[in-house]
Amino acid sequence: MATATERIFTEFKEHSVAEFFKKNQQMLGFSGKTRSLTTIVHEYVTNSLDACEEAGILPDVTITITELDKESGKYRIVAEDNGPGIPEKHLGKALGMMLAGTKFHRYMQQRGQQGIGASGCTMDAQITTGKPIKVVSRYDAKRITCELSIDLKSNSPKVMNLVKEEGNFGSGLRVEAEVGDVKYDKSSFGVYEYIRRTALANPHLQITLNSPEGEKFTFPRSSNAIPPRPVEVQPHPLGLTTNDLIDFAHRERECRKLSSFLQERFVRVSAAKVEELQGMLPDIDFNKKPADLQWHEAERLIKAFSQVKWIAPSTDSLRPIGKEQIEKSLKNILAPEFLAITERSPKIFRGGIPFMVEAAIAYGGGAGKENGGVKTSEIIRYANRAPLLFDNSGCAITEAVREIDWKRYGLKNFEEEPMSVFVNLSSVYVPYTSAGKQAISNEEEILQEIKNAIMEAARDLQRYLSGKTRERDRAERKKAILRYVSQLSKDLSELAGKGTPEEIEKMLVRLIETKYSKQIEEGEDEKEEGGKNGKIEEEEEIEE
């Protein structure tokens, strides 16, 4: 008889990452019909934008969605761009293999970063309709046409019916996918809203949506400046983990000494800085080979990094939207009564990764969200200029908004204010909570910086509102008291047995207008005082 252990382990197996994500499609954003369709558009659009920007091309993207079968939610999605195309050699892996791509290890700001997205769409097509995707890639005077799917067991691409033509076809990529179990709608989680928000944050993009209902929406580019290419940067010593340092050191093939390795591979490390570190760690041999760096030595180096002063990382690698563009877009779309925008200086978080937060608060006018005739607040989230429409509640941006004490800024309750809070996080690496890339993880340094950015805008809003609020509060309190007057006058007339209710009401109103008004104003002053004493928290800046 088999022992318990033998019995249990007969089923021991290894699985591919494609099988894992097939079983856990929700982790890639394929959950719910509307969200699944938006996820597909999101993956193709972000890939097109990244590719165009890296190739120095003004992006022109067209998304065409056709309903094939309403009942089963079957749609055809065609995504077409004028980007650099994908060479034949890499086509299969780029669209039909998970965790393959150009973006994984690079310190460069791009929207994609995992090498999963487009392959996830290929998988979704094949498991919902059984069909491969169709691809046309034009580049370097070639045109490749093929069909493509993933062998899920081995996570490897299957390329079929490949045709290669030579000639001048220009450049660009066209992907056509038939997927099931999706739905096109114009809700705030749908494709239309996704594209609208993408246009808002990418002025150099021209994007067209051909909807299943036969409508054609074109968002023309508002800027003809080709954005500077994203730059690959070296990590900053501050925030590197011991493991990162060991990884870099043991991978090092060129620098022969620890001292030159530190100067060559990380930004802001000068010869003087190395000397300072050597002075702090006299028993570490800075002439040793990087490959010989021991864990306990790396640990001490990391500790020393945190004790010396550094110049902040450069902004070269970051591609924020820019204050001017945010202002233009938000005024254009929301036409708010008041708008405050903050652009923070770049900061760094774990692994020496630079990031930067832009925030805006639009108040009144068209800001906020219509909700049954009442205006409520909304949060407009971006990471690297790609809109985040889902997983709102688990995102660091939402958490930052939640943690702010809005009363300090003259607002009663964030939810009930007619305002839009806009945040864009730019970084060479965005710590998403899941592979679906719709929420930013609550990393302490990022969360705090987002809070700081929003609070900075909130202070401007506070200044604007303080006059307004005082006026409104006064009126409301008076109204509240006057509400009792009529009923009380009747009761008092009855109680006293003399004077008509009308007479008593007049006297009461006069009493309120004089004596009560004074009290109300005094109370208000007291409240203002409290507001002035309350400290607005702001984290210290890193030393430069």
Add this chain to the structure above:
Amino acid sequence: MATATERIFTEFKEHSVAEFFKKNQQMLGFSGKTRSLTTIVHEYVTNSLDACEEAGILPDVTITITELDKESGKYRIVAEDNGPGIPEKHLGKALGMMLAGTKFHRYMQQRGQQGIGASGCTMDAQITTGKPIKVVSRYDAKRITCELSIDLKSNSPKVMNLVKEEGNFGSGLRVEAEVGDVKYDKSSFGVYEYIRRTALANPHLQITLNSPEGEKFTFPRSSNAIPPRPVEVQPHPLGLTTNDLIDFAHRERECRKLSSFLQERFVRVSAAKVEELQGMLPDIDFNKKPADLQWHEAERLIKAFSQVKWIAPSTDSLRPIGKEQIEKSLKNILAPEFLAITERSPKIFRGGIPFMVEAAIAYGGGAGKENGGVKTSEIIRYANRAPLLFDNSGCAITEAVREIDWKRYGLKNFEEEPMSVFVNLSSVYVPYTSAGKQAISNEEEILQEIKNAIMEAARDLQRYLSGKTRERDRAERKKAILRYVSQLSKDLSELAGKGTPEEIEKMLVRLIETKYSKQIEEGEDEKEEGGKNGKIEEEEEIEE
């Protein structure tokens, strides 16, 4: 000169799933010091419970946590159980390779399901302290002692210093990991709370925590009954996707005909049912080999499945906590003023996966959460009896609570009520939002069923509260009015020029006690009426 395309694609690389999760540790639950430590304990405890239950052993688990260096957050965690142990052959892969394990493809209710958890802990140890984990595995008269880490580039295990002894050592697994950047605290997100909640839902478990502060907490088992072994089940036809059906059919090696394949591989498919399906699909050849099933045929079969009546899947595969145990645990821990428990019948969702929801509402007494002297509500979430402490806001259980209109049940505002809502989802597959397994994805069928379960308990609560609420409301309104009396009495005395404030106050109070009380009650009746007319939504049950 290289073309843009050549330049871009020089960096094209493939990566292992271990590298992916190293870069995205937050997806495994390694984000934040307290959470990271809780994640490690969670992975080891759930593995121990799964292994013990499968081997038919009453689990006895000890977690020992030692602080090694406060400043860098370095701790040693030892997890020890009396389970079946892991055989030498599988030890490396079970603890040092991602996506390897016994649990991935089985339709069986277990806490773990991905083959990532324990290997994730191994990775965390090596990237935060540079150290391998230490393992002792006892099974089948053997004792294996070794050190273990992961080669992240290839996602393969490295087993070091292995010693194998023969003799009677009993059975069990001991894992020792040194990790950095973590923190032990007794917050509601900490290890202590995790273990307390695990004990609450697993009466057959004996678990001991030796805390870094030298305290020893033992949660003794409250039941000596060995729980029935989890059963592996076949999928139910309802909810299978076309792709699932094709996968099963093309993998089929034994059944030679489509008709026998359907009967043998899925539950609730009788010969009569196959005949019924054949009648609906006369042009599909039910005698063909399963491997020859075409996509369009599978699609039509799936559609036909949704049009016939089925017996619901059996509960054999599910291991709920049970009403009696929930009652015992919640009374014991919360001592609530009122407790309602609902145990729903099993349902199925996509892929023919059975699931079952248990819910309870504890109200008043020790229920709810202390929050600065005020009691507020809390949600206690479980999946397969493993507590979910994190990602609260992104979880289907939280969403279900949020979507319920609590006013219909006589509550004002969910957040401000002194209540605990308890939910346990049991299923052979839980659709987690991420590999960190702390939140259940908002799948429509699951969300609705959780809502139904909570609403069922809420109706009991409503009955209990309706009398209470009326009494309380009455008292509160009176109090609100009486608050004005003192100030008004003074002003009226001044205004009228006669009667002392004290005399007027007495008269006013009498007036309120008589006339106002009556008005208040009338107002209340009106409100009750509205409550009675409101419909309580309840989704239709699936046909059985």
